[in-house]
Amino acid sequence: MPDGNTPLVSVEGLRVEFASDGGTIVGVENVSFSVAPGETVCIVGESGSGKSVTSLSLMRLVEFGGGTIAEGRLRFAGQGGEIDLAQADPETMRGIRGNEIGMIFQEPMTSLNPVFTIERQMTDGLRAHRGLSGAQARQRALELLQEVRIPEPERRLKQYPHELSGGMRQRVVIAMAMACRPRLLIADEPTTALDVTIQAEILALIDRLKRENGMAVLFITHDMAVVAQMADRVVVMYRGNLVEEGPVGRIFAAPQEEYTRALLAAVPRLGDMRGKPGPEPLRLVGADAPDSVQAAVPPGDPEPLLQVLHLTTRYPVKGGLFRRTVANVHAVEDVSFDIAKGETLALVGESGCGKSSCGRSILRLAEPTSGQVLLDRTDVLALNERDLRRKVWRDIQMVFQDPFASLNPYMRLAAQVAEPLSNFGIAKGSEIEDRIAALFDRVELPRSFMRRFPHELSGGQRQRVAIARALAVSPKLIVADEAVSALDVSVQAQVLNLMMELQSTLGISYLFISHDMAVVERVSHRVGVMYLGRLVEIGSRAQIFENPRHPYTHSLLSAVPIADPARRTVRDDLKFRPIPSPVFPVGHEPAPSVYDEVEPGHLVLRQQAS
């Protein structure tokens, strides 16, 4: 126990079971840890580790999801003395929830009731716990909104959730959880669904509220970088069991357990690639000889594989009785870049910046408004549908973010990987079978998986199938749209290593679309930063990460949490400008993108007076 304090919460031998058709499933087993007053404890683990089950048990909300606390004690030093939450009756629990323990959840978009005003949702807890009158509760709600620094709090109270941005909603959810000044705040992945700049703001906010109120925080996350920034102590969980517990410095500097070491090794750290010539696979603990994976060859061919010139894509906004176009979303605005053979170009930016639209426009999955896309000198935009299919869609393949949604749940995996082969007439009959077997070997999946269905595989395995399907037609370029974002870190590292290995042996180029700066630093040769449909800066990996020039690149990099507790960057003075709307009236023609070449190959968008 740190400082010899009496703990606020102590979990002792917790075991949670879930009833299912196939018998009892154990959610967590024999988990013990404690949280001292005013302390931040992070529970970290991958999906299925039981970290959320543990936090929901403390609130006794796990029962609403079909779980039961089978064993263990949840001692809580409440205002009325110490009680065992595991044994508390529903009435007592209602008095504790939202009053002595506050909780915030992952999805700010769905955490608020869409049909009630902010005021109603902020005040009903206060009225229930504190018996405040309507006016008193409203006054308190106003104070809370000011405390979480929401601009124009008076107006917000009258608004509905959909009128607020994601970051603002998460602030409201935090304000709600803080309403009765709880002694413990449980935050279950509170920043996972948010953009990196918003994440930085929310982390700073939680940290400040904790300091000002002397409140303890139990922070659930899968992100080691967030742990490094927030935690006093860390609890590592794996498959329902507690693996290791200790102060944050010790966990990062000298992890005792094999699993913790593997987890830390799989996390790309911003700045790790400083001084390295090209992308480099992550060194995974326990994986077979990572050194055998060669660093990807730097591009040597001067002729670019893909050239994108002044690409512009706009989506019409329809309205009125006759569904006329009333405005345009300027998703991609005058973007130019090229990709050499065997090269990885990363496009980074926050949600809505146009990076995905850009990738889709190259394949004409979204039809560009203007510009040129040259693939091996062929003008993609001039092709008819047949040639587009035959040439472009064979040479460029896509891998998407959600591997479950991009596989057909009713088809066996072999049949799905075979589809491109038969579509393009590449192989017939028994040759298809052999090719698929070779592709499964290629992405390191057992051949027995060929007869399986997608739901029988894990997320990482499914993404390997998606990659195998993309590789089936021997493409020259793979557009990977957030291809590893939905995966657990250890699985993400394996898939990234596989992609880098495929590049070095097959010479494939990647357009790597991602919001994760640390991953991008790891895999890319060159990086383009997008903001509001424009490419604001492009250059080699070293130029962008070590010498960023555009203010947006600066703020993006400063917002990224670093997986090193010795380098804490969580600051309270962070205030990022919200991204303006990319919707413009019909006929609006923005000025062309003009770039300054600050060093060879490093282009920065000239700031426009708007």
Place this chain on the structure above:
Amino acid sequence: MSYLVNRLLSMMLTLFLISVITFTVTNILPGDVAMMIMGTQSNPEALAGLRQSLGLNDPLIVQYGRWIGGMLTGDWGNSLVFKEPIAPLLLQKMKASALIVLFSMSIALVCAVPLGVWAAVHANRWQDTAASSASLVGVSLPDFFWGIMLILLFARGLGWLPSSGFIDPADDIWGAMRHALLPSLALGLGLMAHLTRMTRATMTGILNQEFIRVARAKGLDEGTVVWRYGLANAVGPVMTVAGLQVGYLFGSIIVIESLFNFTGMGWLTYQALLNRDIPLIQASVFVIAAVVMLANLIVDLLYVAVDPRIRLS
């Protein structure tokens, strides 16, 4: 406001198309208005004269123009069977039908919503299985089956309620209710089963949403969580389905009103079809279509009131 104008304009357009279709179809149907009026044994010359004077020899488009002109100016012509002007006849029968349509809809909603919520709260337990099985029986059996059962039980067996007839509420409100109850129940049972299933499905989805967990984490009691936080989100979808069912009800009343000898729109339409009363058929179809569309417009406008995310544009 421009939303309302748009909606009314598109409603006009739909009504115009319906008028063209009804007019064309009723004219293609075998049967001759002149012969319906004068009888099959009549003098061919007199028939030809009547055809000429009714304008039945004019091109179809001219006949349509004359008909729609009359509909728009309130001159809906005379019923061939009832020998009286159609407009006041339809208005009177529509009032009778409105009574049982609204009555059955109220019965259905009052029972279905709590039952559906209750089933959703106990999802995948015996309460849910019981409610779901019962409503599956309800949706599977046709309305006239319920009608016959109700007559056998409450009219023949227990003798509590009359099995047929219609009384105007303006004359005798109590008698009107007694006469309307059985046909409304016959209409409402199937509807109730349908709405129960719909409410259950909607609520099950809502109760798994994150904001429900957040409401519980605030320490609100379970009643508030389910009946306020949950149900407020289900009102819109359930209302929309109920609105769509108004169309289905106007189909059902043709059988049910005839079964109960309840002289409303359904009964009238049935009589018109049986006797090839073409002007009455055309006008009834037109009016029913207009009423159903109006009901759905009202539901859409109410949706805006219950869901702040929907904006009229």
